[in-house]
Amino acid sequence: MxxxxxxxxxxxxxxxxxxxxxxxxxxxxxxxxxxxxxxxxxxxxxxxxxxxxxxxxxxxxxxxxxxxxxxxxxxxxWKAYPILPQDPNDKAMARFWVNFIDGKCSSAIRKVAFSPEEEREKAVEEACECLKTVESALNGKKFFGGDTIGMGLELLSSEKFPNLFKWTDDFVSCSIVTELLPPRDKLVAHIKAHLSK
Amino acid sequence: MxxxxxxxxxxxxxxxxxxxxxxxxxxxxxxxxxxxxxxxxxxxxxxxxxxxxxxxxxxxxxxxxxxxxxxxxxxxxWKAYPILPQDPNDKAMARFWVNFIDGKCSSAIRKVAFSPEEEREKAVEEACECLKTVESALNGKKFFGGDTIGMGLELLSSEKFPNLFKWTDDFVSCSIVTELLPPRDKLVAHIKAHLSK
The missing domain is CATH 3.40.30.10 (Glutaredoxin)
Known part of the structure; x- marks a missing residue:
């Protein structure tokens, strides 16, 4: 069955x-x-x-x-094709970054979009601090799959965040991800419409 | 070694x-x-x-x-004496409540302590809503051990939250918890000193 x-x-x-x-x-x-x-x-x-x-x-x-x-x-x-590392210490590190990105990092990025103009500069600075932390964690390492930070944010530039940019690029180039992610132009339009509400 | x-x-x-x-x-x-x-x-x-x-x-x-x-x-x-249920569904429920209590509930309770007086009533209302949610989840069930909501908050009254009150009482009565928790009077003094800073 x-x-x-x-x-x-x-x-x-x-x-x-x-x-x-x-x-x-x-x-x-x-x-x-x-x-x-x-x-x-x-x-x-x-x-x-x-x-x-x-x-x-x-x-x-x-x-x-x-x-x-x-x-x-x-x-x-479903134990086949693990999405987390098997070693408990590596698993803890993976969970740490998932929590950081989903929590502190996401809310800092959301603030950039929703802040009134006079607070935007500070919000951008805080978001960049968060991304810098992720950037340095990626230095020389392969990030684990399964997170969706790669949504095409304006904040991401290849000069400022080369590791993160490369990871994002690699991540969205996987066929299984490409199939799933909405087309970038439609997604950007959707987010803009949401922000202007 | x-x-x-x-x-x-x-x-x-x-x-x-x-x-x-x-x-x-x-x-x-x-x-x-x-x-x-x-x-x-x-x-x-x-x-x-x-x-x-x-x-x-x-x-x-x-x-x-x-x-x-x-x-x-x-x-x-350390796999002996599990602190989470073994069934994946029960484990997901346990994690759900840990996240809810550590996240939404804790920050609502913290707001009560840190809000300016004019916002306190609203903060108390929000914290009570969170506790009500936990209260109804406990209805007729035994909660899993390992969380420390039972820190003697003024918000907790046995009339308003009978399940939560009983759980807290049971939890802090375990000898292993009693040994670990700081004495209530010292803890209250510590929190008050922290709040008045």
Whole structure:
């Protein structure tokens, strides 16, 4: 009997994309349900009553929420093609950078977009500090796959952040990522429309 | 040859206590190094250059930072006496509540202490909403051990949050927790001194 694997996601959401990417990397077949974030389905609210957000993974009737937690669940449930290193210390390092990028770094970048003009310079400075930290962590190392920092941010320049730029470039060049990521022009238009609301 | 296990912590920090508690629950012997947060040691800055915070776990010369990530590392490295459920779905639920309490809930509670008086009522309301969510999740269930929400917050009343109150009470009554937690009167004095700075 086949498994039931469903992803409730939203177009352009890096959090949904991460979950889809992990499933694809492991070769797990799933159904994708697109949510309208302005009119969330009763199923989404039922499966994620605390945050009411995408993504939600539904596996054989049980729901898992929060992209980082879903990734851990996917890793433990489908063991082939690991998405985290096997050594506990390397795994801790990988989790550290996922948390840093998803938490401090993402919120600093979001601030750049949402700050009033007079605060923007400071916000850009803070975001650059975060990216510099990631940049230096990448120095001479290969980053682990599975995160979606490579969304084509204006902040990213190859002069300022050569390691990060190269990683992003390598990451989005993988066919499995290319298939999943929305076309850049459409994504930029989508983000601009969202920001102007 | 014995293992080197060291915890860099700070008195009264629930994040340090969590790490110590996990090690004690698993029977792992460790050395504890108290950090002066007003004058951090060069070792702390070396081991946690990104956040410069306690706790840090040092295991055979390698450092792990961020309490949640340290707990995952401890769980994977010393497998006896698991601190997380074994079933992937139950484990995802446990991680969900750890994230919710450490993230949204903690920051709402911190806001109550740090808000200016005119914003305090709203902050209390938000914190109560968070606690209500945890309260209803505990309904008829036993919570998993390893989190330190039970620090004697004024917000916690047995009438408003009976499940949470009972869990807290049960949690702090365990001898392994009692041994570790600072005496309530000293902790309250410490927090008050911190708030009045």
């Amino acid at each position: 086949g498994e039931e694997v469903k992803v409730f996601g939203a177009w352009g959401s890096p959090f949904s994309s991460k979950v889809e990417l992990a499933l694809r990397l492991k070769g797990v077949l799933y159904d994708y349900i697109e949510e309208d974030l302005n009119n969330k389905s009763s199923l989404l609210l039922q499966y994620n009553p605390v945050y009411k957000k995408v993504p939600v993974l539904l596996h054989n009737g049980k729901s898992i929420t929060e992209s980082i937690i879903i990734l851990e669940y996917i890793e433990e449930t | 014995g293992e080197e296990v060291k915890v860099f912590g700070a008195w009264g920090s629930p994040f340090s206590s969590k790490v110590e508690l996990a090690l004690r629950l698993k029977g792992v012997l460790y050395d504890y190094i108290e950090e002066d947060l007003n004058n951090k040691s060069s070792l702390l800055l070396q081991y946690n250059p990104v956040y410069k915070k306690v706790p840090v776990l040092l295991h055979n010369g390698k450092s792990i930072t961020e309490s949640i990530i340290i707990l995952e590392y401890i769980e994977e490295t």
